[in-house]
Amino acid sequence: MRAPDASTVAVGDVLLSVEDVSLSFGGVKAITGVSFDIRKGEIRAIIGPNGAGKTSMLNVINGFYHPQKGRITFRGKTRSKMRPFEAAYGGIARTFQNVALFRGMSALDNIMAGRTLKMKQGFFWQLLRFGPALREEVEHRRHVEEIIDFLKIQDIRRVHVGRLPYGLQKRVELGRALAMEPDLLLLDEPMAGMNVEEKEDMSRFILDVNEHFGTTIALIEHDMGVVMDLSDRVVVLDHGIKIADGTPDEVKASQAVIDAYLGVAH
Amino acid sequence: METDAALQDAALQADTFPRLLIRNARLFGDRPAMRHKDLGIWQSWTWSEALAEVRAYALGLYRMGVRRGDTFAIVGGNRPRLYWSVLAAQMLGAIPVPVYADAVAEELAFVLAHADVRFAAVEDQEQVDKIISIKDRLPKLEHMVYDEPRGLRDYDHSRLTAIADVVKDGNLALADPAMAALIDGEIAAGKGSEPSIILYTSGTTGASKGVMLTNERSIRATRDTVAFDKLTEKDVALAYLPLAWVGDHYLNYAQSLVAGFCMACPESPETVAQDLREIGPTFYFAPPRTLEQLLTRVTIRMEDANRLNKWLYRTFIGVARRYGEKILNGEPVPLAGRLLYGLGRFVLYEPLKNVLGLSRVRVAYTAGEAIGPELFTFYRSLGLNLKQLYGQTEAFLYVTAQPDGQIYPDTVGPAMTNVDIRIADDGEVQFKSPGMFIEYFKDEVKTAEVLTPDGFVKTGDAGFFDEKTGHLKIIDRSKDVGKLNNGMLFPPKYVENKLKFYPNIREAVAYGDKHDYVAVMINIDLTAVGNWAERNNVVYASYQELAGHPLVYAMIAEHVAEVNRSLAAESIMAGAQIKRFLILHKELDPDDGELTRTQKVRRGFIAERYEPLIRALYDGSTEADISTQVTFEDGRKGVISARVKIRDMVLEPVQTALGKAA
Numbered sequence: 001m002r003a004p005d006a007s008t009v010a011v012g013d014v015l016l017s018v019e020d021v022s023l024s025f026g027g028v029k030a031i032t033g034v035s036f037d038i039r040k041g042e043i044r045a046i047i048g049p050n051g052a053g054k055t056s057m058l059n060v061i062n063g064f065y066h067p068q069k070g071r072i073t074f075r076g077k078t079r080s081k082m083r084p085f086e087a088a089y090g091g092i093a094r095t096f097q098n099v100a101l102f103r104g105m106s107a108l109d110n111i112m113a114g115r116t117l118k119m120k121q122g123f124f125w126q127l128l129r130f131g132p133a134l135r136e137e138v139e140h141r142r143h144v145e146e147i148i149d150f151l152k153i154q155d156i157r158r159v160h161v162g163r164l165p166y167g168l169q170k171r172v173e174l175g176r177a178l179a180m181e182p183d184l185l186l187l188d189e190p191m192a193g194m195n196v197e198e199k200e201d202m203s204r205f206i207l208d209v210n211e212h213f214g215t216t217i218a219l220i221e222h223d224m225g226v227v228m229d230l231s232d233r234v235v236v237l238d239h240g241i242k243i244a245d246g247t248p249d250e251v252k253a254s255q256a257v258i259d260a261y262l263g264v265a266h
Numbered sequence: 267m268e269t270d271a272a273l274q275d276a277a278l279q280a281d282t283f284p285r286l287l288i289r290n291a292r293l294f295g296d297r298p299a300m301r302h303k304d305l306g307i308w309q310s311w312t313w314s315e316a317l318a319e320v321r322a323y324a325l326g327l328y329r330m331g332v333r334r335g336d337t338f339a340i341v342g343g344n345r346p347r348l349y350w351s352v353l354a355a356q357m358l359g360a361i362p363v364p365v366y367a368d369a370v371a372e373e374l375a376f377v378l379a380h381a382d383v384r385f386a387a388v389e390d391q392e393q394v395d396k397i398i399s400i401k402d403r404l405p406k407l408e409h410m411v412y413d414e415p416r417g418l419r420d421y422d423h424s425r426l427t428a429i430a431d432v433v434k435d436g437n438l439a440l441a442d443p444a445m446a447a448l449i450d451g452e453i454a455a456g457k458g459s460e461p462s463i464i465l466y467t468s469g470t471t472g473a474s475k476g477v478m479l480t481n482e483r484s485i486r487a488t489r490d491t492v493a494f495d496k497l498t499e500k501d502v503a504l505a506y507l508p509l510a511w512v513g514d515h516y517l518n519y520a521q522s523l524v525a526g527f528c529m530a531c532p533e534s535p536e537t538v539a540q541d542l543r544e545i546g547p548t549f550y551f552a553p554p555r556t557l558e559q560l561l562t563r564v565t566i567r568m569e570d571a572n573r574l575n576k577w578l579y580r581t582f583i584g585v586a587r588r589y590g591e592k593i594l595n596g597e598p599v600p601l602a603g604r605l606l607y608g609l610g611r612f613v614l615y616e617p618l619k620n621v622l623g624l625s626r627v628r629v630a631y632t633a634g635e636a637i638g639p640e641l642f643t644f645y646r647s648l649g650l651n652l653k654q655l656y657g658q659t660e661a662f663l664y665v666t667a668q669p670d671g672q673i674y675p676d677t678v679g680p681a682m683t684n685v686d687i688r689i690a691d692d693g694e695v696q697f698k699s700p701g702m703f704i705e706y707f708k709d710e711v712k713t714a715e716v717l718t719p720d721g722f723v724k725t726g727d728a729g730f731f732d733e734k735t736g737h738l739k740i741i742d743r744s745k746d747v748g749k750l751n752n753g754m755l756f757p758p759k760y761v762e763n764k765l766k767f768y769p770n771i772r773e774a775v776a777y778g779d780k781h782d783y784v785a786v787m788i789n790i791d792l793t794a795v796g797n798w799a800e801r802n803n804v805v806y807a808s809y810q811e812l813a814g815h816p817l818v819y820a821m822i823a824e825h826v827a828e829v830n831r832s833l834a835a836e837s838i839m840a841g842a843q844i845k846r847f848l849i850l851h852k853e854l855d856p857d858d859g860e861l862t863r864t865q866k867v868r869r870g871f872i873a874e875r876y877e878p879l880i881r882a883l884y885d886g887s888t889e890a891d892i893s894t895q896v897t898f899e900d901g902r903k904g905v906i907s908a909r910v911k912i913r914d915m916v917l918e919p920v921q922t923a924l925g926k927a928a
Contacts, residue, residue, distance in 0.1 A: 148305075157306065211420065212417075
């Protein structure tokens, strides 16, 4: 399988950095002065108790929310405002906490939809499905078939995703994100609502994606066991403030983290 | 023409599988030998391409150190490169030892250690991990090759190589004429009398045994059946059953090499149904269980269909039941029947077969365990030429098979060409066949137990020749056929099969030997009963809850009552009516050792494991507590506890000849 186009950033260097970002909705402060970075090729986890600002953080990274303060640098380019489609063009793909697929379309078509940004032929040619547009579609289809093979979902290729069990829908969603050949993949609770077996499968796939495509992954997850096994580095948020940042072992040992999760006597 | 004749002549001389491959490349060079669906597209290899690939692969293996007489494990699903691993090993005179892909580490360790394997060809990371986890018990294992590289990039490759790289290495080396001569010399040095494969039996009773077969015997047996079913290079088969099972090795591997037909490998185990439709095989094998599941699926779909379709289905299945089988057997049928059946073909039978992927099937077999007569006739009445065969790993499959036009659902047919069968005094079936094994690998004691002094193999099955037809009838494993305390005959499998014909019942285990009456443990079929529950507004959260639901019990009780009625109608079997039954709280599973890898019930083991339930079945209690250990797919263990209810049945009055039957 072909690896995505190597971006200008070398493995191990900072791919994305978040500096002093603050976000509030009216009077509610979702994120306050958070800074951290994501290095190319790593699996980075963002964890924290409910309402800690994890999903807000992801939404800031992919341009869905615009922080009132702070800077985000992605592949060396600094910005304070970006729209989601710019993020997508820039090589950031994501999956959602609640599955957001086209339910009436087959798994194959859903993943093909992830290739939309890569299509070069105009609407007219695509409508005709002839000449260059056909050649292009064949090429995209080949890539999508590789993803289908990779995620082992050959048997549901033609099944409408609305009929699939939740665990498989999550896998199709991951497939659609992968179809974009992203430099940075954001996964919002990829394992929420899954049983143990589905979680194990999903963990395997996340590790494989990281290894095989070299995709940098940032994920939010509640299951501590999963996070500690998967991630290279973990950043911990609580009430919108960063309370720890480091390897899983360092984070586990941090008193602030223990207090945040178990509560502390005042 | 002369060269053709010479080739045909050479063909008959081919007494090893690699030489058959060379013959096929000459005779059918441009015809497809192998297909595999990859990335959604069917890839094909002709016989010439297959030969080139296998020759390079074998040379690569030689350079890796594989030598004549080595054992070579093959672990994985139906993939071209794993079948070619079998051929490549045979080219070098090494002995392939295929192992079930879903074997847990423990089983794998036993077989690989017992077979002294030095090399292994495996499918993917899962199998590599499994073997690495048991490597301490495999001191002789030197090197592994794998088909699917995903996830293996960062593994230590000092003792691990991709098959693609082995083939590449072989291809590069073939540029050197000395190397080409070396591999051709190895092929020429192969002897028909040398072992061609060791197949480990699934082991209904105790540890599995390594059945050793030779090239020439295997090929001789295969020639007989290829002629029997008139298979040619134009046939197609889909290889979807475990490649470590004798059935797959015989029906697909050996027959495809002998007849020169194309073997297709499915895209993945989950896509078999779709792949079957796309390939449209002409030769098809399915164990009774698969046929049952297919029928269950059709039945469920029909229950959800609209009224018109339901009516059409019922009407024309009725027509098929009345005339279909007779038409297939060439018996006289009234003209009106023929016309109705012809209409049925148009509106139902052909479309249905098309959906199932069976439109082009010319010969279909079922075997592995007894098939319910109702199930068997159902498929035949649709016009599918489904036949039964009776065989064993020790025979290299065929002992008997039903010839076209002489099909009786309750027999397994007469002896296959060149096979001798006799019934021993205790009723055991014994045979001598062209393909029979030479010995159990490293197990002289067991070999001696199974062979009679005059060279017959004891099958361990009880049977007799039907007086009317002269065909063999198998009753049961001879040690399983028991007697109730009142002296009446109790053949457990016979009872179980009657129950299993109901789509709602997935598995049944009957007890009765040395007891006062017959009692049964039943496994519901989650798909069928789940669908039934949905339609009847039965709410459940788990398999366990569904299995224990009073309405489910009531439904199963109806099935049991029907079985009792049908048993009461046969005087010999009347005593075997079911007096009490229970529905198990968990599915019987090979991972827990309750079924064999070929999905046969291990009755003795289940009796030990569910001892409290058996006791309750016979001491009159109405419920019993049970907790059992279960093994998850990753090998971890857990415990399931449940309280299982027991239901009493009213027995049918036994008709007339009670005294005679006893």
